[in-house]
Amino acid sequence: MLKKIVILLFVTCFACFNTVFAAESGGMPQLNPEFWISQIFWLIITFGILFIVLTKVILPKISDNLETRKSQILENIETADKQKEESQKKIDEYEKIILDSKLKAKSYFNEAREKILDDINKKKAALEKDLDEEISEVEKELYDLKNKSGEKINKIAAETSAELIKELIGEEVNSSSIAAIVEDQSKINKERKDV
Amino acid sequence: MYQFNVYRIGPEIKLGSVDISFTNASLFMVISSLAILIIFNLGAKKKTLIPDKLQLLSELSYSFVAKMISDTAGSKAKPYFSFIFSLFMFVLFCNMFGMIPYAFTVTSHIIVTFVLAAFIFIGVTIIGFMKHGLGYLKLFVPSGVPMVLLPLIVVIEIISYLSRPISLSVRLFANMMAGHTMMKVFGGFVISLGIVGGWLPLSFSVALTGLEILVAFLQAYVFAILTCIYLNDALNLHH
Numbered sequence: 562m563l564k565k566i567v568i569l570l571f572v573t574c575f576a577c578f579n580t581v582f583a584a585e586s587g588g589m590p591q592l593n594p595e596f597w598i599s600q601i602f603w604l605i606i607t608f609g610i611l612f613i614v615l616t617k618v619i620l621p622k623i624s625d626n627l628e629t630r631k632s633q634i635l636e637n638i639e640t641a642d643k644q645k646e647e648s649q650k651k652i653d654e655y656e657k658i659i660l661d662s663k664l665k666a667k668s669y670f671n672e673a674r675e676k677i678l679d680d681i682n683k684k685k686a687a688l689e690k691d692l693d694e695e696i697s698e699v700e701k702e703l704y705d706l707k708n709k710s711g712e713k714i715n716k717i718a719a720e721t722s723a724e725l726i727k728e729l730i731g732e733e734v735n736s737s738s739i740a741a742i743v744e745d746q747s748k749i750n751k752e753r754k755d756v
Numbered sequence: 757m758y759q760f761n762v763y764r765i766g767p768e769i770k771l772g773s774v775d776i777s778f779t780n781a782s783l784f785m786v787i788s789s790l791a792i793l794i795i796f797n798l799g800a801k802k803k804t805l806i807p808d809k810l811q812l813l814s815e816l817s818y819s820f821v822a823k824m825i826s827d828t829a830g831s832k833a834k835p836y837f838s839f840i841f842s843l844f845m846f847v848l849f850c851n852m853f854g855m856i857p858y859a860f861t862v863t864s865h866i867i868v869t870f871v872l873a874a875f876i877f878i879g880v881t882i883i884g885f886m887k888h889g890l891g892y893l894k895l896f897v898p899s900g901v902p903m904v905l906l907p908l909i910v911v912i913e914i915i916s917y918l919s920r921p922i923s924l925s926v927r928l929f930a931n932m933m934a935g936h937t938m939m940k941v942f943g944g945f946v947i948s949l950g951i952v953g954g955w956l957p958l959s960f961s962v963a964l965t966g967l968e969i970l971v972a973f974l975q976a977y978v979f980a981i982l983t984c985i986y987l988n989d990a991l992n993l994h995h
Contacts, residue, residue, distance in 0.1 A: 603782035616838040622800035
């Protein structure tokens, strides 16, 4: 395979040279000066016109287009940036508002709670005061009653014992001595109770 | 080598004693220039923000050449943009029109490329002397070379500078001529080997056509970029 390719290349090269040299029997057309001046002349004319038209008319237009596009794109980017900033500002504002309202809500809630608690406490205190007053009144009454009842009992006991003695003996005993005895007895009772 | 023959089209035109008749070479120069002008004029006409195909083509070519110039010769070469642009487009279109079968390749003639290269060479030399005066001669004296070698180096530099137009013109001319000759040879093979063996050179021919289109672009690009490099030497003395 490789041999074949090498041989083929050889043949190709040989043929190539053959053709070239065969054609060159009349000399390379490039080295024939017959039309050199004409070629130079037309080259200068065509290239000159091309150069002048490109320089004066076409290239400024293209560079203008490119410039305007560039500036347009830059402008657009600028406005986009501005709008982005604005939207960011708005977002910040919005978040601030939300935060503020949250704080406000919290404070309102706290206020309300405190008020209610205060109310509750006040009412509770008032109620307790009332209750205490009532309780103390009742206790006082009870105490009074208790004290008075003791005296009354003693009195009644002295009176009844005086009458009983009168009935039994038919003689009047000194009421003060009876009262003293009753008092002593009730005192002893009381001490027993306390113990 | 029939394809490289220049022949008269129409009557013989004489300016004094010189023959400046309109030939097939002139015809293809005119066609190339007109094609460039038409395409770029159409591309530059519309001024839409989002370009259509032709506008995109012209704008891409514009920025391509602009980038090429600014990359190789810097911002000082901006005034020469339009010349390099026309040069690049002219060579490119001449090369590309030469790829059409039966067309004539303008750039396959040494006289055409040599005139272009000589014009560039003379222009660049004038620009160099105008910008730097006699200081432009420093181009031939590279810095950091030992004194012993200096005479030799200067001679070599001068020779290389003077051979610029020749190398520039011969590069383009030889590339175009060799490519077209190769194509012709392989085309001839297809005929001579017939239906049995002709397929291999035919496929070669097809591949070569692609290669030649690449070369046509590449040589135009090389021509333009070498011009830029020479211009760079003249504008910014690096040595």
